[in-house]
Amino acid sequence: MPTLSRKEVEEIALLARVHLESAELDAMQAELGAILEHFGAIAAVDTTDVPPMTHAVPMDMRLRADVPAPSLPVDEALRAAPMKTDSVFVVPSIIPGSE
Known part of the structure; x- marks a missing residue:
C-alpha cells in the first residue's frame, strides 16, 4: 500500500483544521502510513464466502413501534x-462565509 506524502498529510491536517509543526507532520505521516498498512491487511482478507452482518455476534433487532407521541412544548x-x-435554537455558524 502506498504511503502518504508529506503534502497529503498537510492537506489532511488542513481539512481537519489541525495545525501541525514540522516534527509533528513527520510523526503523523508515519502513524497514518501504519494505519493505512493495517487497512491494507484487512482489505486483503478473502471475504467471498462470509455473509454480511451487522454485529460480530448474533443479536435480535429490538425495535419499538414507530408511534407518534407528544413531545416537549416549544417553550420548555x-x-x-x-x-x-x-x-x-440559534447555533454558531461553522461554515466559513455562511454568516
Whole structure:
C-alpha cells in the first residue's frame, strides 16, 4: 500500500483544521502510513464466502413501534437554550462565509 506524502498529510491536517509543526507532520505521516498498512491487511482478507452482518455476534433487532407521541412544548425545550430566536435554537455558524 502506498504511503502518504508529506503534502497529503498537510492537506489532511488542513481539512481537519489541525495545525501541525514540522516534527509533528513527520510523526503523523508515519502513524497514518501504519494505519493505512493495517487497512491494507484487512482489505486483503478473502471475504467471498462470509455473509454480511451487522454485529460480530448474533443479536435480535429490538425495535419499538414507530408511534407518534407528544413531545416537549416549544417553550420548555428552549428554556435552557443559551441562544434562541422566536421558536428556534440559534447555533454558531461553522461554515466559513455562511454568516
